[in-house]
Amino acid sequence: MNSFFSTWSWKMAWRDARSNKKRLFVYISAIIIGVAAQVAITSFRDSLNTTINNQSKELLGADLEIETEQTPPDTLKAYFKELGGDQSTITEFPSMVLFPKTGNTRLANVRALTGNFPYYGTLETMPTEAALEFKSTPSALVDQTLMTQFGISVGDSVRVGRFTLPIGGALTKVPGESAATAMIGPRVFIPQSVLDSTTLIQRGSRVEYKQYFKFDDQRDMEPIEARLDSLEDHLAIDIDTETIAERQEEIGEAVSNLGKFLNLVGFVALLLGGIGVASSIHVYINKKISTASVLRCFGASSDQTMSIFLIQAVVLGFLGALAGTLLGVGIQYFLPSLVSDFLPVDVELTISWLAIGLGLFTGTGVALVFALLPLLALRKASPLYAIRTLDESITSLLDNKVKASIYTIIVFTVFGYAFLLTESWQTAGLFTLGIAGAFGLLLVVAKLLMQTVRRFFPSHWSYVWRQGLANLYRPQNQTSTLMLALGLGMLLVSTLYFSQDMLMGELQFANRDDAPNLIFFDIQSDQNEPLNQLMEEQELPILQNVPLVTMRLDSLRGRSVQAITSDTSSHVRSWALEREYRSTYRDSLINSETLLEGEWTGRADPSQGAIPVSAAQEIANDLNLEIGDSLTFDVQGVPVQAYVGSIREVDFRRVQPNFFMLFPAGVLEQAPQIYVTVTRAPNQEASARAQQAVVQEFPNVSAIDVSRILKTINQFIDKISFAIQFMALFSILTGLIVLGSSVTTSRFQRIKESTLLRTMGASKKQIIKILSVEYLFLGLLSSFTGLLLSVSATWLLGYFYFDITFVPNGWVIIIGTIVVTGLTILIGMANSRSIYQRTPLEVLRTETT
């Protein structure tokens, strides 16, 4: 290690680097982009976290939120009064809204507000004063995106239920909510005073009652939450609370998860850069063997000779990391535009010293770790190579144990850094395994390729083709490096593309001729018949008309839900225990349901004992249900004894109401219920017409326009995949740089033979052809391999994760292969210009030093 700090080593490193600038730039260029990706994401994550901390109170808009799914009982109201402070109430529910000016309807998220909420941050509106005036006017605030979509302006009116009111302002931002919220459910704020006039709050309506508090004192939230917990038990209702700290943690976690994912995608670019470093330094050190040996002859120790190149590796790695870091700091200013729709805050970008430090450290570290193999091998270079040439690659001097140790160090570095990024052993392990698997597969393919070409060499082909093809397996070829760099880049990018394609393809079900595309829900019992008649008048078929009974689980296998949730050793998922079940009843299974276990009973008599119900496989898993397990449901105050009669598979992807719990006929008919009607509109106009007619006549009934939802999902996936593809772009860029650097380093290998060929009379055209053939095969095979691996990866993803059979698009494979192959040839030829554009002597004098 002393040699590393000796003046002589640094002097020699500098002297040697002077005339190798170009080659050394190739060495550092590969890591610049990878480091930039890391720094950009980490900086952005840091800025986002700082913003969330600075704006924590605005995330909730109040000090405390208490939410119930029914009108707060008097006891709870009394407690609200006891809590004091400034209070606001929001009654929030989904409902159709209609714009009389254009006749457009849309399912919206209606919020009836009383009080001064938000206490922190503001409801941002155009005009600004609308946020303050809408409660007294009274008027509505409508999401700006919705108004733009339907060509509505401030001053026009909106009908909510049976009440029409003027639009006082366009809503642009609600504290703590992202712009994407408007895509899912556009928000409409109305004053609480007009809520009754809408007549929308009826039996079965899905309403959330939210009470917001602002305390002037530094109130301790813990005793409040404890008291609310005991009230929840006492009143037997769901009471959810949220404090600023909880909201901050929740959002912080979501942001951190997004950041971790993007960091990992960016890390692939850094790894690709590592391969580039490994490849170029390997070739570089190979050329330095004779220099090292001569120095050894004159008395330099093995450490001294290695130090010269170690210093170069460290300094250049640092310079590459520095360049990448500066680039990354610049790129972070572009990132907010990619993900701003998903963020609940406007990010205040700051310089993150942590990100800068991390970028410099990882960039230098990756460059060093990937350069270890040839550097350590150089220590083994005997001074004898000054008088005898070493015919093999320098790494052949290392014994297998040392090589294995270096590979282990690389694997642990990857794992360690992935852990640093994700803070999860499991994710870091899976990531490392996945990357190692992909590397391994690509290397195996490269090896097989070289063996195959060698074994089945087409000796009858023309000289130019034979020469180009033989370059694939000749000593010091670049086949493995290019296969890795190009293949991995292709694998990553095309897996992202294929996955998106697969998901979108699956979601196109609404376009099938027979698939339902319009669902009406929240239909009251007395509205069911008239609404079905209306459908007939609109000439829309009723594909399904099912009753829906809301209920909760009271006990499972004889133990109360409360007892199970407070039992820490229980494996039953609490969401499944505590959720509100919307079940139906019928005498038969439908074609989207398949019986898996037990026996389906179509009709039952409650007076004969417990009712056999059928549980969907998913809920059966989460509740650990087995055939015969007893269940007690609380059907709106009435206990119903049941047991698991059967477990069935349900195709939840079908556009229709699907049920976790299915009751037989004869049990729930008398229970309070609402209906759902499923139909298919032949086109957008018919769909809009039907929705308008329903809203006019049954304002409380809501409609889900499936094609609109698909459009929203499409927009969502587009936005998310753009962010991911942006990060993947770093990998493609690095892939191209590594390709360029590999080609440049392989040029040093090819230069002598090309010059010899020219000396012996080969024409410029022949040299170009030979090089083109080599790059053609390299590009063709690496891109094709990367694509094939990505097809396999997407298929596995579809099969195990999304439960979709993936059918790849042949054109994507063909076009992808052609584009990447073309790029490989282009970059290859551009980097080899000097070989065929200058005279042999000129080349030998300049390139071989």
Add this chain to the structure above:
Amino acid sequence: MDVSTILEASNITQTFRSGDHQLTVLDQINFTISSGTTCAIVGPSGSGKTTLLGLCAGLDRPTKGDIKLNNVALGPLSEDERAEVRNKYVGFVFQTFQLVPTLTALENVMVPLELRGQKTEDVSEEAIELLTEVGLSDRLQHYPSQLSGGEQQRVAIARAFINKPKILFADEPTGNLDAETGATIEKLLFDLNEINGTTLVLVTHDLSLAKQCKRTIHLKNGQIEKDESSSPVKMEQINN
């Protein structure tokens, strides 16, 4: 070992594995070389000349036997310790010159002394002097690729003498040069050797070059075929 002996080779055997076969390149070689003498190792290609030179200079370890260089037994030394011995006592001239391509002529010459920890400013004067002696005072800042073959070998000779070696090993020093340049290099080599009182061991095919040495060891099939001492023939006599 006699005080005047600079190099002693005892029972040197060198074998290599070639596939399944054991290839003996040197077989039981014994000789000593006195300090200040000139000795040529000659023999046909594949006779083991370069291998013997490498072993004598401590660039490699013999399979059997031992080498003593300036009374230091090389056998027990590690590679780095041997490097230290080379730096103190040994100089080299190679057939392919072996200048460091990224260093200037001056920097190439300074390397052996800089390796001893001496500062550039302290050694540069000496290096310039040597380069002037070999006729390259106007080529100090030139890189090897900017020099002719003869000039490169002159730089190599200057480099070989800068650390005032006790023994100089030369591997076909004129093998890559034309006759005229070769003759100039030979003269330079012998002259400097004489001035510095260095022992010269050279490996060559060239019998006229060998004749200029006081002693000639003939190698054949890895064994010493003949070891003859003679009055060295001066360059001028050959030319006459």
